[in-house]
Amino acid sequence: xxxxxxxxxxxxxxxxxxxxxxxxxxxxxxxxxxxxxxxxxxxxxxxxxxxxxxxxxxxxxxxxxxxxxxxxxxxxxxxxxxxxxxxxxxxxxxxxxxxxxxxxxxxxxxxxxxxxxxxxxxxxxxxxxxxxxxxxxxxxxxxxxxxxxxxxxxxxxxxxxxxxxxxxxxxxxxxxxxxxxxxxxxxxxxxxxxxxxxxxxxxxxxxxxxxxxxxxxxxxxxxxxxxxxxxxxxxxxxxxxxxxxxxxxxxxxxxxxxxxxxxxxxxxxxxxxxxxxxxxxxxxxxxxxxxxxxxxxxxxxxxxxxxxxxxxxxxxxxxxxxxxxxxxxxxxxxxxxxxxxxxxxxxxxxxxxxxxxxxxxxxxxxxxxxx
Amino acid sequence: xxxxxxxxxxxxxxxxxxxxxxxxxxxxxxxxxxxxxxxxxxxxxxxxxxxxxxxxxxxxxxxxxxxxxxxxxxxxxxxxxxxxxxxxxxxxxxxxxxxxxxxxxxxxxxxxxxxxxxxxxxxxxxxxxxxxxxxxxxxxxxxxxxxxxxxxxxxxxxxxxxxxxxxxxxxxxxxxxxxxxxxxxxxxxxxxxxxxxxxxxxxxxxxxxxxxxxxxxxxxxxxxxxxxxxxxxxxxxxxxxxxxxxxxxxxxxxxxxxxxxxxxxxxxxxxxxxxxxxxxxxxxxxxxxxxxxxxxxxxxxxxxxxxxxxxxxxxxxxxxxxxxxxxxxxxxxxxxxxxxxxxxxxxxxxxxxxxxxxxxxxxxxxxxxxx
Numbered sequence: 001x002x003x004x005x006x007x008x009x010x011x012x013x014x015x016x017x018x019x020x021x022x023x024x025x026x027x028x029x030x031x032x033x034x035x036x037x038x039x040x041x042x043x044x045x046x047x048x049x050x051x052x053x054x055x056x057x058x059x060x061x062x063x064x065x066x067x068x069x070x071x072x073x074x075x076x077x078x079x080x081x082x083x084x085x086x087x088x089x090x091x092x093x094x095x096x097x098x099x100x101x102x103x104x105x106x107x108x109x110x111x112x113x114x115x116x117x118x119x120x121x122x123x124x125x126x127x128x129x130x131x132x133x134x135x136x137x138x139x140x141x142x143x144x145x146x147x148x149x150x151x152x153x154x155x156x157x158x159x160x161x162x163x164x165x166x167x168x169x170x171x172x173x174x175x176x177x178x179x180x181x182x183x184x185x186x187x188x189x190x191x192x193x194x195x196x197x198x199x200x201x202x203x204x205x206x207x208x209x210x211x212x213x214x215x216x217x218x219x220x221x222x223x224x225x226x227x228x229x230x231x232x233x234x235x236x237x238x239x240x241x242x243x244x245x246x247x248x249x250x251x252x253x254x255x256x257x258x259x260x261x262x263x264x265x266x267x268x269x270x271x272x273x274x275x276x277x278x279x280x281x282x283x284x285x286x287x288x289x290x291x292x293x294x295x296x297x298x299x300x301x302x303x304x305x306x307x308x309x310x311x312x313x314x315x316x317x318x319x320x321x322x323x324x325x326x327x328x329x330x331x332x333x334x335x336x337x338x339x340x341x342x343x344x345x346x347x348x349x350x351x352x353x354x355x356x357x358x359x360x361x362x363x364x365x366x367x368x369x370x371x
Numbered sequence: 372x373x374x375x376x377x378x379x380x381x382x383x384x385x386x387x388x389x390x391x392x393x394x395x396x397x398x399x400x401x402x403x404x405x406x407x408x409x410x411x412x413x414x415x416x417x418x419x420x421x422x423x424x425x426x427x428x429x430x431x432x433x434x435x436x437x438x439x440x441x442x443x444x445x446x447x448x449x450x451x452x453x454x455x456x457x458x459x460x461x462x463x464x465x466x467x468x469x470x471x472x473x474x475x476x477x478x479x480x481x482x483x484x485x486x487x488x489x490x491x492x493x494x495x496x497x498x499x500x501x502x503x504x505x506x507x508x509x510x511x512x513x514x515x516x517x518x519x520x521x522x523x524x525x526x527x528x529x530x531x532x533x534x535x536x537x538x539x540x541x542x543x544x545x546x547x548x549x550x551x552x553x554x555x556x557x558x559x560x561x562x563x564x565x566x567x568x569x570x571x572x573x574x575x576x577x578x579x580x581x582x583x584x585x586x587x588x589x590x591x592x593x594x595x596x597x598x599x600x601x602x603x604x605x606x607x608x609x610x611x612x613x614x615x616x617x618x619x620x621x622x623x624x625x626x627x628x629x630x631x632x633x634x635x636x637x638x639x640x641x642x643x644x645x646x647x648x649x650x651x652x653x654x655x656x657x658x659x660x661x662x663x664x665x666x667x668x669x670x671x672x673x674x675x676x677x678x679x680x681x682x683x684x685x686x687x688x689x690x691x692x693x694x695x696x697x698x699x700x701x702x703x704x705x706x707x708x709x710x711x712x713x714x715x716x717x718x719x720x721x722x723x724x725x726x727x728x729x730x731x732x733x734x735x736x737x738x739x740x741x742x
Contacts (some may be wrong), residue, residue, distance in 0.1 A: 003584035004528060004560035006615060007477040013618040021623070023437040042433050051429045054628070058425040061632060062416045062597040063407070066394040091462065091624050098621060106378040127619050157375060189375035213374035227435040229627030244377060247384040248498050250469060252392070253462050255626055256600030257425070261432060 009107065018119040022329050034327035035354035037345040039167070040196075040304045042226035044278055044348060046261065047271035050227070054257055054262035065256035066144025068087040072263045076234060079266055086210040086236055088245040092251050093195055093218045093233040096245075097124050100216060100235070101158065101243050104189050105130040109154035112254040114142040121160050130157075137338060140298055140306070141170040144180045149282065151188055159184070162193040164200050167333040167343045169300030181206070181215055189241075192217045196234075196302035197286070198224035198272060199279050204301060214237040223303055224275055225265040230258040279303045282346030289356045293363055298341070306333065306341040309363075311370075313339030319367035324356040325365075379498040380478065389490040393700050405698035406725035411537070411567075411675045415649055415719060417632065418642035424635035425628055426578075436627035443634045447605060450637055457581040457607055459616040462624050464566055464589045464604040466470040468495050471606070472529065474615050475560050476501035481527035482729070485513040487538070487706025489564065492531050501528075511669055511677070512541040515551045516529075522559055522667035530555070533564040535571050538704040538714045540671030545577040552577070552586055563588045566604075566675035569595035569643060570650050574605060575672060578651060584609040594674055595646055596636040601629040650674045653717030660727045664734055669712065677704065677712040680734075682741075684710030689740050693733035699726055 005011065022033055036043060045051075069089040077084040090096035097120060105111055107129035113121060115134035125132050133154050135146035143163050151159050161180070164171035172180075177192070184190055194217055196285070197205050220233035232254060235242065265272075286305040287297035298306040309316040313336070320332050320342050332342045344355060376382065393404055416422075437558060440460040448455040456741070460469035476482055478500035484492055486505035496503050504525050506517035513536050522530050522637060535542035543551075548563070555561055565588055568576050580586070591604035603625060606613065636643075657676040658668035669677040680687040684707070688740050691713050703713045715726060 001558045003609075003611075004475055006474055007480075009477070010474045010615065010618055015614065015617060017438070017617060017622050019438070019622065021435060021438040022631075023441065024439050027441060032392050036434070039435055041435060045430055045433045050432070054429040054432065055426045058429075059416055060423045060602040061421070061425065062413050064392060064412060064593075064599045065602075067388070067390070067392040068395050070394065070398065091621060095624060103377055104375055106380070109378075114379040186373045187375050190659050222435075228435045228623075231436075231624060231626045234692055238374075244381065245387065246386060246388060247381055250462060250466050251388050251390065252465060252599075253602060255602045255629060257628055258626060367711045 006325060007272045009127070013126060018123045025324070025329060029324065031325060031327055033329045034346060035351040036356060037347040037351050038328050038329040038331045039228070040223060040302070040345045041228045042275060042303060043351055044226060044275050045235060046226040047265055047268035049268045049271070050261050050264040053260050057257055057260045061256055063256060064252050065254055065259050067251040069254055069259055072259050075263050075266050080208060080236065082208055082210050082236060083239070085239045086242055088235040088242045089232055089254055090235065090249065092222055092231040093193060093220045094120050095231065095253070096218050096233050096235050097121055097191070099245055099248050100191055101125055101128050101130065102248050104157045110154045111158045111160065112147060112150045112154060112156045113160040114147065116333050117142060117162055118166055137168065137335070140168045140338065141165065141172065144172060144176060148180060148183055150185060155185060156188055158189050158191055160191045160193065162195070164196045164204065164301035164304065166196065167331070168306050168338060169298055169302045169304055171200060171204050171301040174203050178206045181212070184214060186214055188214060190215045194218065195220050196223055199276055199303050200301040208236060209332065210236065210238055213241060216241060221262045221265055224272060224279065227261050227265055230261045231331070232258040232262040279346045282352060285352050286344050286346065286355070289352065289359060292356070293359050304343050304345040306343050308341050311340060315366055315370050316342050318342050318369050319362050322362035322365040323358060326362060328355055328358050374561045380498070384497060389494045394682050396695070400695065402696060402698055404700045405685060406523065406718060406722040407700050408718040408726060409700040409702045410444065410599070410611050412593060412599045412675070413595060413646060413674060414722055415646050417597040418636055418639035420639045420642070421632050424631050426478040428628055428631045430517050432627055434627060436625055436630050438622040440625055440630055443630050446459045446634050446637050451579060451607065453579055453607060454583050454610070456610045457613055459606040459613045460625050461606065461616070461620065463593055463602040464564060464591045465491050466602065466624070467589050467604050467606050468492055468562070469587055470616055470619050471562055472496055472499050472501065473619050475528045482529045482531065483518060483521045483525060483527045485518065486532040486539045487704050488513060488531060489533055489537055508539065508706070511709065512536065512543065513541045515543060515547060518549060519554055522555060526556060529560050529562055531562045531564065533566070533670035535567045535575065537567065537673065537711060538702070539677050539712070540669055540673045540675055542571060542575050542672040545574050549577045552583070557584060557585055558587060561586045564595055565589065566591050570674050571672040579607060581607065581609055584612060587612060592633045592636055595643060597646065598632050598636055601626070601632045603629040603633040650717045653723060656723050657715050657717065657726070659678055660723065660730060663727070664730050675714050675716040677714050679712050682711065686737055686741050687711050687713050688738035690733050693736040694729060697729040697733060699729050
C-alpha cells in the first residue's frame with residue numbers, strides 16, 4: 001500500500017533529534033538523575049513571586065493566552081527601553097529560531113554558524129532546506145573573524161552568533177560585537193542569541209539598536225529567570241522584522257501560564273540579581289572542583305562551565321558517561337577541539353556537592369576504560 | 372538602506388491573523404467582556420485535580436518539560452487503546468496543524484478543505500506555500516460528497532475535515548466518515564480534526580484505526596477538558612507518520628505544566644463527564660434563548676451553538692457587534708450562507724444569563740441599523 005508522501009524537504013530529514021532530555025536519559029539508562037546539571041536549567045528555581053502567580057492563575061487555564069502577549073511585551077518594553085513593537089514573544093528561543101529560519105531561509109539558502117554551536121539552529125536550518133556553512137571556533141570562542149570571512153564569501157541569508165557562547169561559556173565584549181555587526185552586509189540577518197545574557201559581565205551585551213534591520217537578538221526566561229519548563233523567549237529587533245513574525249507564528253502558542261510566569265519573573269529583578277550572584281559563586285565552585293581533579297575550567301559568562309578533561313573527545317565522553325552512571329547529568333560539546341570538555345551547569349550547592357563527590361571516580365573510570 | 376529579504380513564500384504572506392483574541396478585542400474596544408462565550412473555551416474550567424497538580428508542579432518550572440511527553444503519551448495510549456507510538460503531542464491542534472502541513476504540503480501542493488472551515492488550517496497552508504481548494508458546505512455541514520469529488524479531481528496532498536464541525540457544530544456519523552476514508556486515494560492524507568470529539572453523540576467518532584497511513588486525527592485538551600490556555604493537543608495515527616513529527620517539531624515546545632495539566636485532566640474522567648452533561652444542558656439553553664428571540668439554533672455536537680439570525684451575513688455581523696458592545700464576546704462564521712449565523716460557546720449558566728439578557732437589545736440594535 002502506498003502512502004501520502006512527505007514533502008521533498010521533509011523526506012530527507014534525519015530521524016535524529018537535537019537533544020535527548022534528562023527524563024529520556026533516565027528511562028534509557030534506568031539510573032535516576034541525582035544532580036541535574038546538564039541542560040543549563042536554573043536549579044535555583046523561579047522567583048517565589050512567579051510560583052505564587054502561577055498558583056493564582058491555575059484556575060484560569062481554560063482561557064486561551066493573550067495571542068498578542070500584551071502585558072508581557074509592555075513589561076519587557078519598559079525593562080529594555082524599546083517599544084513593544086520591537087519585541088516578539090515565542091515558545092522559547094527554540095520556537096523563535098524556527099520562525100526566524102522559516103522567514104529568512106528558503107531551500108538552498110546559506111546559513112553561517114560555528115561548528116559546534118547550538119545544534120537546534122542547525123536542526124531548523126535543515127528543516128527548512130537551508131544549507132549550513134560552518135566556521136571553526138578559535139581558542140574556544142566563536143570566531144568573529146572566521147564568521148565574517150564566511151559571510152563575505154557566502155553572502156548568507158542568516159548568520160548565527162551566540163554571545164556568551166553555548167557550549168563553551170566564552171564571550172566577546174560589546175565593542176567587538178558591534179564591530180562585527182557594522183561589517184555585515186545589509187542583506188545578511190544576524191541572529192544574535194543572548195540566551196545567557198543575564199549572567200554576563202557588564203559590557204558584554206551591546207546597547208539595543210532597534211533601528212538596524214539586519215539584527216535580531218533572542219533572549220529567554222529559561223536560563224537565569226529559572227523558567228525553562230515554561231517555554232517563553234523573546235526576540236528584539238527592528239519593528240518591520242518583528243511584524244513579520246505575525247505571518248508565521250502560532251498565534252495562541254505561548255501558554256497563558258507562560259505569560260503569567262514571565263511577567264512575574266521580570267518584575268522580580270531582586271531574585272534575578274540573587275540568582276546571578278549564586279551563578280557566579282557556582283562557576284567558581286565548578287572551577288575549584290575541576291582544579292581539585294587536576295582539570296582546567298574555562299572562563300564562563302554563562303550559567304555553566306566547560307571543563308577541559310585534559311585529553312581527547314573520546315576521553316571526555318567516557319567521563320560524561322561515567323558521571324551519568326553515577327546519577328550526574330552533564331552534557332558536552334561534540335565538535336573537534338571543543339569535545340575535550342564536559343559542560344557542567346551551575347546548580348545549587350547540593351548539586352555541585354554531588355559533582356564534587358562523583359567526578360574523581362568518574363575520571364578514574366574513564367582513565368581505566370581508555371588507558 | 373536595504374534589508375535581509377524574506378523568503379519567497381514569507382514575502383507574499385498577508386499580515387492578517389486567523390483570530391483576534393478576546394483580550395485584544397477588549398483593548399481595541401475598551402469594553403470589558405462580561406460573557407466570554409466566543410472562543411469555544413470551557414468556562415467550567417479544568418478539573419480541580421488539574422488545578423491542584425498545576426499548583427504542586429509550579430516550583431518545578433525551572434526544568435524543561437520531557438521532550439518525549441512520556442507519561443502523557445502513556446496515559447493517552449491506555450485511554451485510547453493504541454500504542455504510545457501512535458500518538459504525537461503538540462502545542463494544541465494549531466501547533467500540530469503547522470507540523471502536518473509542513474510535513475505534507477510543499478509549495479504549490481493542493482489542500483482541500485471546506486469554504487468557511489477552520490481558518491488556522493488555511494493560515495498554515497498559505498504559510499508553507501500550499502494551494503487551497505475549497506468546497507462549499509451543504510445544509511450547514513461540511514460536504515463529504517463535495518470534498519471527495521474535489522479530492523478525486525485534485526489529488527491533493529491533504530484534505531481537511533472537522534467532525535463535529537467548527538464553526539457550525541454539525542456532524543457526520545462514524546459510518547459516513549468511514550466510507551469517506553475508504554474512498555480516499557492512498558496518497559492523500561486526511562487531517563480529521565476531532566477537537567470537539569468529547570461532546571459528540573455516541574457513534575460519531577469512528578473507531579481508531581492506526582494501521583491506516585493516510586489518516587491523522589487531532590484532538591485537544593483545549594475544549595471539553597478546559598485547558599485552552601495550556602496548549603496541549605495530540606495527533607493519533609500510523610506509527611510511521613507519527614515518527615515523522617520528530618523531524619520537524621519543537622522538541623521541548625510542550626511546557627512542563629501543560630504536560631502535568633493534560634495528564635491530570637485525562638485522569639479525571641468524572642469531571643469530563645460532568646462537563647459534557649453541562650455542555651449538553653448549555654446547548655439546550657442556547658437553543659431556548661434563540662427561540663425566545665424568534666431565532667433558530669442549529670443542532671450541535673460541540674461545546675458551542677450556531678444561531679441563525681434569520682437574515683444575511685451583514686445582519687448577523689451587526690448582531691455580533693451589538694453583543695460585543697454589551698460585553699458579550701461571540702464569534703461567527705464568515706463564509707457565504709454560513710454567515711447568517713453567530714456562534715455562541717456554551718458557558719456557565721451565569722454567562723448564558725448575560726447572553727439571554729443582552730440578545731434582545733442586540734437584535735433590536737442590529738435591526739435598527741439595518742432595517
